[in-house]
Amino acid sequence: MVFFISNDKYLIKIKNIMSDKTKKFLLQEKDIPTAWYNVVADMKNKPLPPLNPATKKPLTVDDLSALFTTEAAKQELNATDQWIEIPEEVRDLYKNYRPTPLVRAYGLEKALDTPAHIYFKNESVSPVGSHKLNSAIAQAYYCKQQGVTNITTETGAGQWGAALSYAAKAFGLELAVFMVKVSYNQKPYRRSIMQTFGAQVIASPSMTTKAGRKILTDHPNYQGSLGTAISEAVELAMQTPNCKYTLGSVLNHVSLHQTIIGLEAEKQMEMAGEYPDMVIACFGGGSNFSGITFPFLRHKLTEGKDVRLIAAEPASCPKMTRGVFQYDFGDEAGYTPLLPMFTLGHDFEPAHIHAGGLRYHGAGTIVSQLLKDKLIEAVDIKQLDTFKAATLFAQSEGIVPAPESSHAIAAAIQQALIAKEEGKKKTILFNLSGHGLIDMTAYDQYLAGDLSNFELPQEDIDKNIAKLEKIIK
Numbered sequence: 001m002v003f004f005i006s007n008d009k010y011l012i013k014i015k016n017i018m019s020d021k022t023k024k025f026l027l028q029e030k031d032i033p034t035a036w037y038n039v040v041a042d043m044k045n046k047p048l049p050p051l052n053p054a055t056k057k058p059l060t061v062d063d064l065s066a067l068f069t070t071e072a073a074k075q076e077l078n079a080t081d082q083w084i085e086i087p088e089e090v091r092d093l094y095k096n097y098r099p100t101p102l103v104r105a106y107g108l109e110k111a112l113d114t115p116a117h118i119y120f121k122n123e124s125v126s127p128v129g130s131h132k133l134n135s136a137i138a139q140a141y142y143c144k145q146q147g148v149t150n151i152t153t154e155t156g157a158g159q160w161g162a163a164l165s166y167a168a169k170a171f172g173l174e175l176a177v178f179m180v181k182v183s184y185n186q187k188p189y190r191r192s193i194m195q196t197f198g199a200q201v202i203a204s205p206s207m208t209t210k211a212g213r214k215i216l217t218d219h220p221n222y223q224g225s226l227g228t229a230i231s232e233a234v235e236l237a238m239q240t241p242n243c244k245y246t247l248g249s250v251l252n253h254v255s256l257h258q259t260i261i262g263l264e265a266e267k268q269m270e271m272a273g274e275y276p277d278m279v280i281a282c283f284g285g286g287s288n289f290s291g292i293t294f295p296f297l298r299h300k301l302t303e304g305k306d307v308r309l310i311a312a313e314p315a316s317c318p319k320m321t322r323g324v325f326q327y328d329f330g331d332e333a334g335y336t337p338l339l340p341m342f343t344l345g346h347d348f349e350p351a352h353i354h355a356g357g358l359r360y361h362g363a364g365t366i367v368s369q370l371l372k373d374k375l376i377e378a379v380d381i382k383q384l385d386t387f388k389a390a391t392l393f394a395q396s397e398g399i400v401p402a403p404e405s406s407h408a409i410a411a412a413i414q415q416a417l418i419a420k421e422e423g424k425k426k427t428i429l430f431n432l433s434g435h436g437l438i439d440m441t442a443y444d445q446y447l448a449g450d451l452s453n454f455e456l457p458q459e460d461i462d463k464n465i466a467k468l469e470k471i472i473k
């Protein structure tokens with residue numbers, strides 16, 4: 001139906017039904033930050049260095065440059081510069097979707113009947129549906145700048161692969177993506193998105209690499225994990241001329257690129273006239289968590305601000321809440337450097353939950369040190385609770401969230417309900433890292449009652465952890 005605004009009476013009627021409560025806090029393109037924030041510069045206890053697995057010696061920029069671009073390698077080891085300039089070409093592509101909105105979740109607050117004020121940073125508005133583009137654009141740019149022609153990567157649920165496929169095309173790079181087999185089958189349209197951007201997508205484990213062939217020989221029905229897909233992507237990068245490997249999470253330079261989320265959110269919370277009591281994000285390898293929390297952690301480290309930073313991980317893949325702090329490989333085959341991390345052991349096989357992007361055995365180096373120093377917290381969330389939270393969020397805010405992001409929503413709801421019980425007005429900020437419009441198979445299964453929680457017996461954790469060399473005594 002079309003309404004014609006024909007008289008003042010009608011205008012007054014519209015005014016009466018619209019409240020003056022601001023729903024979205026919006027920045028302009030000119031407000032896109034010009035530098036990323038490097039939290040390591042402000043950390044009293046610096047993260048331990050990555051080690052060469054053979055010599056156990058700390059790796060240098062030159063060592064890391066065999067696999068990554070020199071700029072990424074420098075950023076990885078940068079412990080001194082608080083701010084790292086964002087290249088203009090990267091900022092130009094950020095304009096396709098940044099700044100992203102900060103949204104007050106009035107609908108969710110009402111549904112929960114909570115005194116808490118809930119805000120979310122909406123990274124799902126990126127053209128590929130998640131925060132992953134923030135680092136994909138930067139990494140592809142550095143490859144192009146260095147004259148690299150081919151890149152490889154892994155992807156879990158396909159969000160990182162989709163983001164990198166678009167970024168690779170934007171900078172004219174050839175991309176091969178190893179996609180975890182269970183997600184390749186669960187989320188065929190993410191594969192189609194990557195192919196639409198021109199990437200080659202291979203289900204992992206595959207027969208195209210030594211690492212893939214080995215695991216398929218030992219476990220013919222293995223449905224894959226991020227750890228295995230990383231091994232395959234690293235192996236292909238090492239064997240292909242003028243090729244670099246890119247990673248969508250875990251590493252310091254990826255977390256650095258994601259700080260654009262929190263830097264914008266910081267300004268937007270100011271526009272809203274509030275400061276968060278807690279900042280929450282889901283946790284796979286740590287990039288969106290780092291991205292939204294590190295700029296707030298800066299206030300805690302440099303001004304003593306009291307803000308809780310909470311990582312929400314799956315109960316079936318609980319490296320932060322039940323893992324150990326030890327050096328471990330970032331991949332299943334042991335091709336990567338040894339990284340100091342909270343880990344479940346690199347050959348831990350995560351359950352087939354729908355949050356494919358959270359099925360990773362370890363946490364990034366910086367977040368691991370922060371957790372050890374009790375500067376951040378972690379909670380674990382069961383699969384059914386994530387879908388219950390996701391459904392409530394969809395119904396109250398009109399956005400179907402990614403199964404990964406639903407872990408953050410569930411944790412935010414838990415905190416809002418605690419505030420209600422205690423009768424306290426808390427301000428909660430969480431990161432909506434992506435939308436779930438390509439994850440509807442998961443929702444179908446949830447709505448049909450076909451999903452379950454996965455229990456993880458302590459023996460399964462202990463058996464993998466026992467295999468780790470005790471480098472940290």
Ligand SMILES: Cc1ncc(COP(=O)(O)O)c(C=O)c1O
Pocket residue numbers: 130131156157158159160248249250282283284285286287288289356357358402404405433434435
């Ligand atoms: C939508 C979404 N959120 C979160 C994650 C988890 O990754 P990270 O911990 O690096 O943010 C993923 C990973 O694929 C994802 O797709």
